[in-house]
Amino acid sequence: MKALVLAGGSGTRLRPITHTSAKQLVPVANKPVLFYGLEAIAEAGIQELGIVVGDTHAEIEAAVGDGSAFGLQVTYLRQDRPLGLAHAVLIARDYLGDDDFVMYLGDNFIVGGITEIVGEFAGSRPDAQIMLTRVGDPSQFGVAELGPDGAVVRLEEKPKRPKSDLALVGVYLFTPAVHEAVAELKPSWRGELEITDAVQWLVDHGRKVESTVITGYWKDTGNVTDMLEVNRLVLESMTPGVAGECSGSELIGRVVVEPGARIERSRVVGPAIIGAGAHVSDSYVGPFTSIGADCRLSDSEIEYSIVLPRASISGVGRIEASLIGHDVEVTPAPNTPRAHRLVLGDHSKVQISS
Structure with missing residues (x-):
């Protein structure tokens, strides 16, 4: 066959x-x-x-x-x-x-x-x-x-x-x-x-x-909804293990830290996976989250999301139920004037709380 x-x-x-x-x-x-x-x-x-x-x-x-x-x-x-x-x-x-x-x-x-x-x-x-x-x-x-x-x-x-x-x-x-x-x-x-x-x-x-x-x-x-649901299911069945570095941080539940990843002064609640070469600092990673290889996450919170390789998330209060692409940069908007500044590709979908 x-x-x-x-x-x-x-x-x-x-x-x-x-x-x-x-x-x-x-x-x-x-x-x-x-x-x-x-x-x-x-x-x-x-x-x-x-x-x-x-x-x-x-x-x-x-x-x-x-x-x-x-x-x-x-x-x-x-x-x-x-x-x-x-x-x-x-x-x-x-x-x-x-x-x-x-x-x-x-x-x-x-x-x-x-x-x-x-x-x-x-x-x-x-x-x-x-x-x-x-x-x-x-x-x-x-x-x-x-x-x-x-x-x-x-x-x-x-x-x-x-x-x-x-x-x-x-x-x-x-x-x-x-x-x-x-x-x-x-x-x-x-x-x-x-x-x-x-x-x-x-x-x-x-x-x-x-x-x-x-x-x-x-x-x-x-679609994104089904991707996140499958991600949740697979993460629930993973065998936890830490092959990277973890300092001043708390890992709770089923967490995988791949080789070369670093977690500093952060809290990770599984099931979750931190990809090879990723750097997580001063952040919270919640359940059902996959952080891809070589990502950077600092001073931010994220849960129930998929982050593709080399993305950078810095200074963002909270992200959830999201699919973030390769090499994306997510940063906070200036405080004044109060406005949203967006650079979006074709067929994008955005939800904004005003």
């Missing part, structure tokens, strides 16, 4: 972070979310991996390399434009050949990995196996409708009137039968080749399609 990881896409819901960084490389607990998926694939016993990349291909390739760090053999597949998940399967046709494969969306996060589902698929080998989970707003996802016997009846991508609350998780398992389905597809109303339409084609043509409703944790990390 091979794996196909989708790491293209523009990450519009994470702008402005994704104007300069691939959304799959935004870190969760100081590790790119993509890496969690690659580790899950390797743990499932899969070695051959194709990664579909787009405009951010150079960044993805620099981060993943040849895959040997993960125990994988990586081949990169260029997708000129993000024309749908089924289009990714289409351009990967030659690479996949006649092998079964698991398709994994590179910005998805699944607790517990995929080893069990891959084993189930290999044992029964349906033409397609999909993973489903119950969600509060199914109109934002591909949605599956199951019959009384649990069989897949219909799938629809982002329906205006969902027939169920069962959303498709971003992991699919296929035999080569899916290539016949993909070849028959026409673009949807969104102008994309939808993988839901390909699975529906298999259902309509009497092919065996099975589903598994998962009860574990799954998130599509496509």
Whole structure:
């Protein structure tokens, strides 16, 4: 079996972070979310991996390399434009050949990995196996409708009137039968080749399609709220440890201090992680916070946030529920005149207390 990881896409819901960084490389607990998926694939016993990349291909390739760090053999597949998940399967046709494969969306996060589902698929080998989970707003996802016997009846991508609350998780398992389905597809109303339409084609043509409703944790990390929630979950499961320096400070609970980090005259309440080479002084770092490598935090408070590498935060009263990008500088505004001075990128969102 091979794996196909989708790491293209523009990450519009994470702008402005994704104007300069691939959304799959935004870190969760100081590790790119993509890496969690690659580790899950390797743990499932899969070695051959194709990664579909787009405009951010150079960044993805620099981060993943040849895959040997993960125990994988990586081949990169260029997708000129993000024309749908089924289009990714289409351009990967030659690479996949006649092998079964698991398709994994590179910005998805699944607790517990995929080893069990891959084993189930290999044992029964349906033409397609999909993973489903119950969600509060199914109109934002591909949605599956199951019959009384649990069989897949219909799938629809982002329906205006969902027939169920069962959303498709971003992991699919296929035999080569899916290539016949993909070849028959026409673009949807969104102008994309939808993988839901390909699975529906298999259902309509009497092919065996099975589903598994998962009860574990799954998130599509496509927006800031979900990124922060996944960060919280991962931090809660970390093993605490101090490999850096800590002086005149208090560490409470599950705290990781990476090599080269320095904490001075500060209080850190876990779960939290302080990245390699970071310097925290005269500050408070609250629960569910990830401070990236080589960051600087002084005379400030921060909680339930993700700070990307080399950012600097100085003299700021309190920050919470925030995603702060690479090389950002956060400083207090002058006291007079009372005003907010902003330098914001395209598609930014700002909340100001007046």
